[in-house]
Amino acid sequence: MAEQTPGEATLQEQVEERESTVQQKYGTFGGVFVPTLLTILGVILFLRQGWVIGNAGLMGGWLIITLAFVIVTFTALSMSCITTNIRIKAGGAYSIISQSLGLEVGGSVGVPLYLAQTFAITMYIFGFREGWLYIFPDHYAILVDIAVFATLFIIAFLSAKLAFRIQYIILAVIMGALISVGATVFTGAMEHSIQWWGAFPGAPENNFEGVSFWVVFAVLFPAATGIMAGANMSGELKNPKKSIPIGTLSAIAISYIIYMASGYWMARVAPVDELVSNYNVMIDYALWAPAVLGGLLGATFSSALASIVGAPRILQALGHHKIFPGGDIFSELAENGEPRNAILLTGGLVLVTLLLRDLNTIAPLITMFFLITYMMINLVVFIEQQMDMISFRPTFSIPKLVPFLGTAGCLFTMFIINSTFGLIALSLVILIYLYLTNRKLKVPYGDMRSGLFVSLAEWAAKRVSLLPENxxxxxxxxxxxxxxxxxxxxxxxxxxxxxxxxxxxxxxxxxxxxxxxxxxxxxxxxxxxxxxxxxxxxxxxxxxxxxxxxxxxxxxxxxxxxxxxxxxxxxxxxxxxxxxxxxxxxxxxxxxxxxxxxxYVEDPIAQLGRSSAINVWIREQSPDWDLSMELGNVDLSLLTAYKLKMNWKAQMRVITVVEDSQVEEAYRYLDNLLDAARLPDVLKHVEVGTFNEALQNAPQADLDLMGLPNDPDLEQLRSYVETTQSACVFVADSGNENILA
Incomplete structure (x- = not known):
């Protein structure tokens, strides 16, 4: 193979070279581990876990935490598996799904994922505001929201690198909060006996009317949905195949340990009545309350920061593939590789939603979009594993049971949390998919759809081979x-x-x-x-x-x-x-x-005319005009004519030629034939005389269908075109057709 000179480099190679030198600059710790860990260690850990333990008891709380983390761990394992089998591009989960199931499926999940990530920024800002007002109750809420948003936006607009540096500071603040909590072990604060299984009394908002196990699970589960924070930076990682598995799984493991340990701490430091009624248990019982308040503010700020950095990357990938009209403008990158146009739109959406003041009504929908994304990632790996294609060679392999349980777990969780919003979210994804299918998107890379269809075809071929041939x-x-x-x-x-x-x-x-x-x-x-x-x-x-x-x-x-x-x-x-x-x-x-x-014998003058009338010629059945399942050489002619009638929206007529004494029997036979063949709206015509006379006298058609004799006189067949003044198709059955079937 001839070597390529530098001047011959393609535009795509130049772009890839630019991406490798400008964009891909973050490692496992800063690019994946830290943002993922900080997103999981969020507001639920600081303000809602005590309520979970108070309702479910320590054993029930541990079960809820474990179940939530098992589901997201299966998803993280599937994500790790697939990212080691493809060249993952920008967009994180969107890139994974697109490269596997095509742009239509990727886009149908990617658009809601982007919106969910964007709306989540607003939710995190609201969470930060609640913590801030706990400290400074006299401050105006709207001013706090706008100030936090402005800070986040400026950081994201300037550089993702700056955002990651700030996250190191936030990580230190959260670690200080956890140390302040853990230090109470040495102060004798852990004096209460453990309630292993709770009575599920409920919450102050519903006057403690009681809740179910699954309602408590639904409250805690969103805490575990931060696993995409690092994967969203896939286009800017030095080695995504290494960083995403190691960074995501290690962050999940450490977060799980922290949630389990803090659950035990809460069960020991406060009575059950206080756990279910006081959302500030962690703040009140910590060794130094300001440290926990700082951790709460840091957790919500870091989650918002990870989202405002990650969401524009998803939008940039969507725009690059022209998922929506005019998306090219959002695919553009600034000199430092930042998708600033995408950041501007994301910031505008966040600002609009901030002015709405309350997103509680759509908060479950945001969780649904995350769950659909996780479900699709598991489904991608499950399909790839089932196909056993040679192209599926991940360096991080997982058992086939993992993606199956991950898919089922995500689907189950969707309907446990809110079945109505689950159906709405799925419906929106389907509508976007149908829209993108009609867009006829140009796929810039191969995906597994062809392999999937080939596998289905092979499966079908094997099953069909076991069925009767005819x-x-x-x-x-x-x-x-x-x-x-x-x-x-x-x-x-x-x-x-x-x-x-x-x-x-x-x-x-x-x-x-x-x-x-x-x-x-x-x-x-x-x-x-x-x-x-x-x-x-x-x-x-x-x-x-x-x-x-x-x-x-x-x-x-x-x-x-x-x-x-x-x-x-x-x-x-x-x-x-x-x-x-x-x-x-x-x-x-x-x-x-x-x-x-x-x-087919073409009429050189009329050709197919208006394609509005078809004649089917059926040989006379004398002396026995009884209808049977064996019609002779008629089945293919009738099937052909009926298909043309439907596609042309034409008039269809069946014709037979008989002697004068057989006209009544012929009409009766044609009635029975059309009824048995389920051919409504077909005209019947009986000609009296010879066949050649009938050809001249029969109603005009644009195409005449006739039986093909065993030893046809081809010149005579040509003459029929002139006689009928229409194109003709002479048909011979194979014996495998049956118009009566």
Whole structure:
């Protein structure tokens, strides 16, 4: 392979080089561990854990804490697994899901995740304000909120690096708060006996009317949803494959120990009545209360800071992939690699929500969006593991049970916390997915969807192979269309499309010979793409052969072993006789291979006319006009006509030719046939006389369908076009079709 000179570097390589030198600059400790730890050690630890222990008892509280952390640990394990199998880009969870299930699924989760992360900033600011007003009750709440927001915004706008440096200070403050709590072990404050299982009396807000175990779980669970704080910085980590697993899992482990230990401390330092009625137990019983107050303010400020740094990164990734119109502006980066346009929009949204003064009504929805994100990450890994694709080679492997339990746990938690908001959140995700599907987004990288569909197809193929081969009820038109040149397809394109739409398929086989294969292949590919745009599944190939008959025979025999094997051979009968012998031989080979046949004879003048009327010619049934399941060579003709009737929205007519004495029996037979075949709104017509006379006298149609004789006179078939003054398709059943099924 020739070496690439510096001047030949592609734009993508230049961008990647810039990203590696400008953006990716944070390590495991500062980029993942600290923001994740600080987000988990939030306001619930300082203000609500005592209430959890008071209601559930120590054993019940430990069970709730453990259950919450098990669910997020499974998610973190799944996230760690998938990040070691892909080149994760900016956007954290959005990047993971997009690279696995496509931009549509990634965007449908990424947009709500961005909004949830943004609204969470407001929630954290409100939490900070409550702690501040505890110390300074005379301060105006709105001014506190705006001051905190302005501080956060300036820090995030200047640099994420500055934000991370400030988080080190906050980490020290929180550690001081925990030390102040732990130091009471030596003061004799832990004097109360432990209540192992609580009576769940409730809260002061509901006059202690009682709560359930799951309500208490729902209160504590949001504390564990900070595990994405580090992953949101995925585009700016030096080594995300290493940093995200180590940083996230270690932060979860340390947080779990702190929550379990502080739960034990609360159960020992305060009576149950005070735990459920006083949200400031940790402040009141600490060795030095100001340290805990500082920890509370630091926890809420750091959570808000992590979110206001992480949310714009998600928006920047969404804009880069044009998930929403006009998103390009938010994908732009400043000189120092900061997504400042995304920061500006995020700041504007936070400011608007601050003015609403209360987000309690949508707080559960924010948690739902986080849970849906976690569920999708688990689901991605579960699907990858089940497919056993060779491309799934994570360096951090986990048992298959982990992502399954993580998915189930997240779904279960959604409906435990608030089933109504769970359904609303899922509905919003589905609506965004449908919108993005219609956007026809250009995927900049491969994902596992093709592998997923291939695996499903293989599974289906194996199951189908165990079923009876001839399933008449599952029949659909799968056409094999051999062509000498792409020009042949132009005149019959519309007809072929309507013969198979919507569930059938087309296999185009070009007979190459000495032609320019490259140009011929491009023409066939263009036609295949045109069929695909018409929602018709199409594949094409070229056989290098000068012998058209032998090439068609090879195709017939080869394709019989495929899963989507053709069941109808579509031939076009030229106006000249040059290929008549060849076509005779091909028709016989198709019958021998149990293929249905559609021989199309074009009307050179009218072509397909208005495509508004179809005649189906049925041979007379004398002397026995009884209807049976064996209709003779009629099934494929009727199925073909009915499909054209539906796709063209045309009038369909069945015609038979009889002697004068059999008219009544013929009409009765056609009535019974159409009733048994469930063909409503189809006209019946009986002609009296000879077949040739009937062809001239029958009602005019744009297409006439007739049976193909065993040894057809091709010149006579051509004459029928002139007689009927319409295009004709001569049809032969394979024996596997049944209009009555």
């Amino acid at each position: 399933n008449e009820r599952a029949w659909k038109a799968n056409l094999l269309v051999p062509v000498r040149s792409a020009r042949e397809l132009r005149g019959s394109f519309s007809l072929i499309r309507n013969l198979v739409y919507p569930k059938g398929s087309v296999k185009l086989v070009g007979m190459g010979g000495t032609k320019d294969h490259s140009k011929f292949g491009e023409s066939l590919m263009d036609f295949a793409m045109s069929f695909s745009r018409e929602n018709v599944y199409t594949r094409w190939s070229i056989i290098d052969s000068d012998d058209f008959r032998q090439a068609v025979l090879t195709s017939l025999q080869t394709l019989q072993g495929t899963f989507f094997k053709p069941n109808i051979l579509f031939l076009r009968l030229p106006s000249h006789k040059r290929y008549d012998e060849e076509i005779h031989s091909i028709i016989n080979e198709a019958r021998h291979n149990n293929m249905g046949i559609q021989l």
